Amino acid sequence: MRTMPDDIQRFARATLARLVAVPSVAAQGRGIDEASTLVRDILAAEGFAAELHPTAGSPVVYARKGSDAGPTVLFYNHYDVQPPEPLEAWDSDPFVLAEREGNLYGRGAADDKGELVSRLSALKWFERRHGSLPFTALFLVEGEEEIGSLHLSDYVEEHRERLAADACMWEFGAVDALERPTTFLGLKGIVTLELHVRTADRDLHSSYGAVVENAAHRMAAAVASLHATDGRVVIEGFYDDVREPSAEVRAMVDRLPDEDAGLAELFGVERFVDGVAGAAFRRRIFLDPALNVNGIHAGYGGHGAKTIVPCEALAKLDVRLVPDQDPHRVLELIGRHLAARGFGDVKVRVLEHLEHPVRAAVDHPFVDAAVAALREVYGREPVVQPNTPSSGPMYPFVHFLGLPVVGIGCGYPGSRIHAPNEHLRWGDFELGTAATLRLLERYVLGA
Amino acid sequence: MRTMPDDIQRFARATLARLVAVPSVAAQGRGIDEASTLVRDILAAEGFAAELHPTAGSPVVYARKGSDAGPTVLFYNHYDVQPPEPLEAWDSDPFVLAEREGNLYGRGAADDKGELVSRLSALKWFERRHGSLPFTALFLVEGEEEIGSLHLSDYVEEHRERLAADACMWEFGAVDALERPTTFLGLKGIVTLELHVRTADRDLHSSYGAVVENAAHRMAAAVASLHATDGRVVIEGFYDDVREPSAEVRAMVDRLPDEDAGLAELFGVERFVDGVAGAAFRRRIFLDPALNVNGIHAGYGGHGAKTIVPCEALAKLDVRLVPDQDPHRVLELIGRHLAARGFGDVKVRVLEHLEHPVRAAVDHPFVDAAVAALREVYGREPVVQPNTPSSGPMYPFVHFLGLPVVGIGCGYPGSRIHAPNEHLRWGDFELGTAATLRLLERYVLGA
Numbered sequence: 001m002r003t004m005p006d007d008i009q010r011f012a013r014a015t016l017a018r019l020v021a022v023p024s025v026a027a028q029g030r031g032i033d034e035a036s037t038l039v040r041d042i043l044a045a046e047g048f049a050a051e052l053h054p055t056a057g058s059p060v061v062y063a064r065k066g067s068d069a070g071p072t073v074l075f076y077n078h079y080d081v082q083p084p085e086p087l088e089a090w091d092s093d094p095f096v097l098a099e100r101e102g103n104l105y106g107r108g109a110a111d112d113k114g115e116l117v118s119r120l121s122a123l124k125w126f127e128r129r130h131g132s133l134p135f136t137a138l139f140l141v142e143g144e145e146e147i148g149s150l151h152l153s154d155y156v157e158e159h160r161e162r163l164a165a166d167a168c169m170w171e172f173g174a175v176d177a178l179e180r181p182t183t184f185l186g187l188k189g190i191v192t193l194e195l196h197v198r199t200a201d202r203d204l205h206s207s208y209g210a211v212v213e214n215a216a217h218r219m220a221a222a223v224a225s226l227h228a229t230d231g232r233v234v235i236e237g238f239y240d241d242v243r244e245p246s247a248e249v250r251a252m253v254d255r256l257p258d259e260d261a262g263l264a265e266l267f268g269v270e271r272f273v274d275g276v277a278g279a280a281f282r283r284r285i286f287l288d289p290a291l292n293v294n295g296i297h298a299g300y301g302g303h304g305a306k307t308i309v310p311c312e313a314l315a316k317l318d319v320r321l322v323p324d325q326d327p328h329r330v331l332e333l334i335g336r337h338l339a340a341r342g343f344g345d346v347k348v349r350v351l352e353h354l355e356h357p358v359r360a361a362v363d364h365p366f367v368d369a370a371v372a373a374l375r376e377v378y379g380r381e382p383v384v385q386p387n388t389p390s391s392g393p394m395y396p397f398v399h400f401l402g403l404p405v406v407g408i409g410c411g412y413p414g415s416r417i418h419a420p421n422e423h424l425r426w427g428d429f430e431l432g433t434a435a436t437l438r439l440l441e442r443y444v445l446g447a
Numbered sequence: 448m449r450t451m452p453d454d455i456q457r458f459a460r461a462t463l464a465r466l467v468a469v470p471s472v473a474a475q476g477r478g479i480d481e482a483s484t485l486v487r488d489i490l491a492a493e494g495f496a497a498e499l500h501p502t503a504g505s506p507v508v509y510a511r512k513g514s515d516a517g518p519t520v521l522f523y524n525h526y527d528v529q530p531p532e533p534l535e536a537w538d539s540d541p542f543v544l545a546e547r548e549g550n551l552y553g554r555g556a557a558d559d560k561g562e563l564v565s566r567l568s569a570l571k572w573f574e575r576r577h578g579s580l581p582f583t584a585l586f587l588v589e590g591e592e593e594i595g596s597l598h599l600s601d602y603v604e605e606h607r608e609r610l611a612a613d614a615c616m617w618e619f620g621a622v623d624a625l626e627r628p629t630t631f632l633g634l635k636g637i638v639t640l641e642l643h644v645r646t647a648d649r650d651l652h653s654s655y656g657a658v659v660e661n662a663a664h665r666m667a668a669a670v671a672s673l674h675a676t677d678g679r680v681v682i683e684g685f686y687d688d689v690r691e692p693s694a695e696v697r698a699m700v701d702r703l704p705d706e707d708a709g710l711a712e713l714f715g716v717e718r719f720v721d722g723v724a725g726a727a728f729r730r731r732i733f734l735d736p737a738l739n740v741n742g743i744h745a746g747y748g749g750h751g752a753k754t755i756v757p758c759e760a761l762a763k764l765d766v767r768l769v770p771d772q773d774p775h776r777v778l779e780l781i782g783r784h785l786a787a788r789g790f791g792d793v794k795v796r797v798l799e800h801l802e803h804p805v806r807a808a809v810d811h812p813f814v815d816a817a818v819a820a821l822r823e824v825y826g827r828e829p830v831v832q833p834n835t836p837s838s839g840p841m842y843p844f845v846h847f848l849g850l851p852v853v854g855i856g857c858g859y860p861g862s863r864i865h866a867p868n869e870h871l872r873w874g875d876f877e878l879g880t881a882a883t884l885r886l887l888e889r890y891v892l893g894a
Contacts, residue, residue: 201715
C-alpha cells in the first residue's frame with residue numbers, strides 16, 4: 001500500500017514543475033496573480049469547487065471537494081515563496097524544477113508548493129483506493145505566508161462559516177535529523193520589532209565622548225537590559241501571561257528525544273544558555289518564550305579604527321511567544337520597560353511579524369490518527385511536539401475555527417528552505433504523502 | 448609689523464602648492480618618498496642642514512639651522528596626509544592647491560603642510576627683521592602621523608641627543624568657533640581597540656534563541672558593562688592612575704570659556720552626559736578619561752525582519768586617556784574586566800592608535816611667550832588648554848626630551864581636515880605666522 005501509483009507520481013512531478021515555474025515571490029510582489037490562478041486551476045482540474053477570494057493583499061485560493069456525510073479536513077498551504085536571491089548560489093534555475101540524485105530542486109519545491117502537491121497526491125490516491133472522498137477536503141491556499149500572513153487572520157474570521165471544519169492539516173511536516181517522523185500540534189507566536197535611538201544630529205569626533213551621549217552605547221545598554229545572564233527575560237510582566245502547560249503537554253515534552261548534544265555539535269557551540277541540557281533544554285525550547293536580538297548596528301564597522309561617537313543605533317529583535325502571551329501586550333511591556341530603565345528615547349517599531357502563539361488540542365481523534373499513521377508508514381515511533389519552537393499563522397484556525405491541527409509533510413532538516421538550492425527529497429515526498437493518506441483513512445474511515 | 452612681506456607670502460603659496468601636489472597618503476603607502484625628499488629639499492633651500500633619517504616606517508626629515516648661542520626650538524610637523532576619498536565630494540582636485548574666496552584648498556593645505564609652511568615663513572620673516580637666527584630652529588617632520596605615528600616614539604628615544612632642545616612647537620594651532628586664539632600644552636592619550644565574540648559556527652534560526660548564546664546580545668551586555676549610567680567608566684582600576692590635576696591646571700580649566708550651550712546647539716543634543724554644563728562640562732572634557740564606543744555590529748541590519756540568532760559580533764572602542772594613565776595598562780584592565788564579568792570569550796584586539804597622555808609644563812617662559820604673542824597678534828585674550836580633548840604623539844617629546852610644548856598655528860574649526868574640501872583661510876595663515884614670529888621674538892630676544 002505504501003507505493004504511490006506511477007501515474008500519481010507523474011502527476012506530482014508535473015504539477016510541482018508547473019507551480020515552481022511561477023516566481024510567486026510575495027516580498028517582491030511578483031507572480032502572485034499567476035500563481036493563485038494556477039493553484040485554482042489545478043484544484044479545479046482535480047474536481048474541486050475552487051475560487052479566488054480577494055483580500056487586502058494577495059488572493060486566497062479556496063476550494064472544496066467531497067461528501068458532506070463525513071468530516072471536513074481543512075488543508076492550510078501557501079503558494080508564495082521566499083526571494084530566490086542570491087541567484088548565483090543556485091546550481092540550477094530556481095524557477096525550473098530540476099531532479100538530481102533523487103532530489104527535486106527549485107524555489108518552493110519544499111516550502112510550500114511540494115507540500116501542496118503531496119496533499120493533492122494523497123487525495124488522488126485516496127480516491128484511487130476508495131472510489132471517492134467520503135469526507136470534505138477543504139483547501140485554503142494563501143499568498144502572503146512568507147511576508148507575515150498579513151491578511152490571513154481577517155480572512156479566516158470573515159469566512160469562518162465557509163471554513164467550518166473538523167480538523168486542520170498544517171502547511172508542513174518533516175522528519176528530524178535522525179529521520180524520525182515528527183508532528184506538532186501548535187506553534188510559538190512571534191513579534192518582530194526594531195529599536196532605534198538617535199543622540200545627536202551627526203556622528204561626532206570621539207574626543208567629545210566624555211560629554212556626549214553615545215548612541216551605540218545607549219543601544220547596547222538598552223538591549224542588555226532585556227535579559228538576565230541566565231537568558232531569562234527581565235521585562236516586567238513578560239511571563240505573567242505564560243500559561244502553566246497542562247500535564248499532557250508536559251508529558252509530551254518529557255517524551256521528546258534529547259537533541260542538545262547533537263545540536264551543540266551541529267551548531268559548533270560548547271554549551272547552551274544557562275548550561276541547559278536534556279529535559280531542561282526541551283522545556284526551554286518548546287515551552288518558554290524567548291527574546292532574540294537579530295542584529296545591532298551603530299557607527300563604524302570597517303577596517304581599523306574610526307574615532308567617532310555614533311549618533312544613531314539600530315537593533316532588530318524577535319520575541320517568540322507561548323500561550324497565552326499576546327504580541328500586542330508584549331510590545332507594550334517592552335516599551336514600558338525601556339521607559340522605566342531610562343531608555344525613553346529608544347523608539348520601538350513593529351516589523352512584519354505579529355502572530356499569536358497557539359497550542360491546539362492534544363487529546364483528539366485527528367491527533368491520534370496522525371500519530372498512528374506516522375508510526376505505521378515510517379515504522380518508527382513519531383516525535384510529537386505540543387508546538388514547534390518556530391512560528392506561523394496558526395492562531396486563527398484554532399481561535400476562530402476551534403480546530404485541532406497537526407503537521408505532516410515531506411520536509412527534512414537539510415532541505416534549504418528560504419536558501420539557495422531549496423529541494424525536496426523524493427523519498428520524503430512518498431513517505432509524507434503515504435502518511436497523509438493513512439491519516440485520512442484512519443480519521444475518516446477508522447481504518 | 449603684522450603684515451607679512453609680499454615675497455614671503457609668494458614663497459608661502461608656492462611652497463604649499465609644491466607640497467600639496469605630492470599625494471603623500473600614508474594609509475595608502477603613496478608619495479612618501481617623494482614628499483620626504485621634497486620637504487628635505489625645501490628646508491635645504493632655506494639654509495637648513497637637512498637629512499632624511501630612515502625608520503622602520505616612513506623616513507623622518509631632520510633639519511637644523513641657526514646659532515648655538517641661543518636656545519633650540521623644536522618644530523614638530525608631518526608631511527603625510529589623510530586619504531582624499533571620497534573624491535567626488537571635492538570641488539577641485541585635492542592634490543592641486545586652489546585659491547577660492549580667500550581660502551586655499553587641497554589635501555594637507557591645513558593638516559599639516561600649511562602649518563609647516565607657516566613656520567618656514569615665520570622663520571624667513573624673523574631673518575628679514577633681525578638679519579639671522581640667534582637661536583636654533585630644529586625641524587622633525589615625520590610621515591606617519593595619520594596612521595598613528597607608529598615609529599615616532601622609538602625615533603625620538605633613539606635620537607634624543609640630536610633632538611635636545613629647549614622648547615617644542617606642536618604641529619598645529621587654531622582659533623576657536625568664536626575666533627579666539629587658542630593654544631594647548633598637552634594632549635589626551637588614546638588606545639583604539641576591537642572587541643569580537645563568536646558564539647556558534649553560523650547564524651541560527653531564531654527559534655533556537657531560547658537556548659543558544661546570542662553574539663549580539665553578549666556584545667551588547669559586554670559593552671554595556673563598561674559604563675555606569677552617569678557615563679563613568681566602571682572598569683576596576685580605570686581611574687587609579689589618573690593624576691590629580693595641579694592647582695595651575697585646575698585654574699586653567701576654570702578660566703576656559705563655556706562651550707556647552709554652543710556645542711549642544713551645533714550637535715543637536717538636548718543635554719550632555721549626566722547633565723554636565725559649565726565648569727563640570729569643561730572638567731569632564733579636558734580632565735577626565737573617556738571610553739567611547741565607535742561602532743557595534745552584529746547580525747541583520749537591512750530592511751524588515753530576519754529572524755536569526757547572530758553567531759558573531761564586533762565592537763570598536765577608543766579610550767581617551769589623561770595623565771598618568773598608560774594605554775597598555777588600560778588594555779589589560781579592559782581584558783580583566785571582561786573576564787571578571789563573565790565575558791572571557793570576548794576577544795580584545797588593539798588597533799592602530801596607542802598613545803600616552805601628556806601635559807607638558809604649564810609654568811615656563813616659552814608658554815608665557817606663546818600666550819603673550821597670541822594676545823598681542825589677535826588682540827584678544829587667548830584660550831589656554833592644559834591639554835586638548837583629542838590625542839596625538841606628543842608623549843616622547845615630553846617624556847624623552849623634557850620639553851615644554853605649545854600649539855600655535857593657522858587652523859579654524861571649519862577647515863574640514865580629514866574631509867573633502869580641506870582648506871586653510873589665508874587670514875588665519877597670516878595671523879598664525881605672525882603669532883609664531885612674535886613667540887620666537889619674545890622667547891629668544893625677550894621682546
